Amino acid sequence: MNVGIVLAGRNSKDGGGYTITKDLFDALIKRKNDLFSFYFIIRNEQNQYFSKELKKNKIDFCLVYDSKFKIFLLSSFPFLLKIFNYFNFNKYNDYFKKNSVNLVWFLSSENMYPLNIPYITTIWDIQHKTNPRYKETGSFLVGLFRHKVISVLLKNSKKIIVGTKVGYSELNQHYLINKKKVFFIPHPTPSIFFKKFKKRKKIYNLKKYFLYPANFWAHKNHLRLIEAFSIFNSFHDNYQLVLTGDCKDREYFAKIKNLIKAKGLNKRIKILRFVTIAELIALYDGCECLIYPSTSGPENLPPLEAFARGKQVLISNYPGAREQLIDNAHYFNPYNHVDIYKIMDKFVKKKILYKKDIKLFSRTRTASLYLNKVFYLIKSYIQ
Numbered sequence: 001m002n003v004g005i006v007l008a009g010r011n012s013k014d015g016g017g018y019t020i021t022k023d024l025f026d027a028l029i030k031r032k033n034d035l036f037s038f039y040f041i042i043r044n045e046q047n048q049y050f051s052k053e054l055k056k057n058k059i060d061f062c063l064v065y066d067s068k069f070k071i072f073l074l075s076s077f078p079f080l081l082k083i084f085n086y087f088n089f090n091k092y093n094d095y096f097k098k099n100s101v102n103l104v105w106f107l108s109s110e111n112m113y114p115l116n117i118p119y120i121t122t123i124w125d126i127q128h129k130t131n132p133r134y135k136e137t138g139s140f141l142v143g144l145f146r147h148k149v150i151s152v153l154l155k156n157s158k159k160i161i162v163g164t165k166v167g168y169s170e171l172n173q174h175y176l177i178n179k180k181k182v183f184f185i186p187h188p189t190p191s192i193f194f195k196k197f198k199k200r201k202k203i204y205n206l207k208k209y210f211l212y213p214a215n216f217w218a219h220k221n222h223l224r225l226i227e228a229f230s231i232f233n234s235f236h237d238n239y240q241l242v243l244t245g246d247c248k249d250r251e252y253f254a255k256i257k258n259l260i261k262a263k264g265l266n267k268r269i270k271i272l273r274f275v276t277i278a279e280l281i282a283l284y285d286g287c288e289c290l291i292y293p294s295t296s297g298p299e300n301l302p303p304l305e306a307f308a309r310g311k312q313v314l315i316s317n318y319p320g321a322r323e324q325l326i327d328n329a330h331y332f333n334p335y336n337h338v339d340i341y342k343i344m345d346k347f348v349k350k351k352i353l354y355k356k357d358i359k360l361f362s363r364t365r366t367a368s369l370y371l372n373k374v375f376y377l378i379k380s381y382i383q
Helices: 016-030 049-056 068-076 078-086 091-098 140-155 165-175 222-235 250-262 277-286 302-308 321-325 337-348 358-362 367-382
Strands: 002-008 037-043 061-064 103-106 119-123 159-162 182-184 209-213 240-244 269-273 289-292 313-316 330-332
Touching (some): 002 016, 016 049, 016 367, 037 049, 103 367, 140 165, 165 182, 209 222, 222 250, 289 302, 289 337, 313 337
Parallel strands (some): 002 037, 002 103, 037 061, 119 159, 313 330
């Protein structure tokens, strides 16, 4: 059977979206499969990683560049999509038809117009509906675009991959999704975090520190974390807080720096901006624990990364967090900086027990196991 794979050519600075896409892509092209032949379409590739790997492995692929405006128009007006398809302007349909593709899988969560060929959609979240208070997730244009595109894409999907029951509940609440179309596959732990690395000296001359790896968006809730750390620092001045991530919102990033300065925490809080995977792993290995005050779910990758490196996780109790991580993490209210302080205080006072099975838990969710479930889904659809 010929299976089409659509993936966004994401940038490494995109954060978790890029990490999941790359991890599944790497596992897929290395996987020998006698049942399926794969044909790839890379949408809006930014760094040429995916195309280079496909060329190296002699796997057929096609590059497509679509603007958000085009995607929105074709999703909003069915007659335009019909005209677009009729005159053979749709590279997706043409490429897959040429290669006799029977079914298409959107490997990562995509904002796309429907295809003529049966397809399986992956949905990570619908923050434009569940977490709209921030401009990057719920501004008028963002909300309008995502709502229209996702609603049409889901409506025409044969199957929908969702990571959690909470995720399905949110989808069903806003888009009335038939549960028979839904297939549950949790986020995989990025494979590279399982690898053994030579022990390194303390990176960036850090000693005791909490780590928060997240791009600088308002919904990532850095400001409340800094407020909490300010209280924490009054009682424990031998700890630091390390923030890593790409600056996605300059205005928000300026607020972070101003608050750090106002609280007199310039020496206690270190902003490293975007770091390489190797540096991030070294930071995980050297940290006391992961602190993760993000307001959004229903799944996130950093907790799984921390578990893979044997580190405890202090995390927001956003919808989906407990389903994803069960009792392996320690939860707090992300909207109350005092609650964030209290969980940090409990951790350093050893009032939170260490979970011995966290490395094992992270290994129950790998890219290989994820692909096994996808292949099962594809085979069951065929039958």
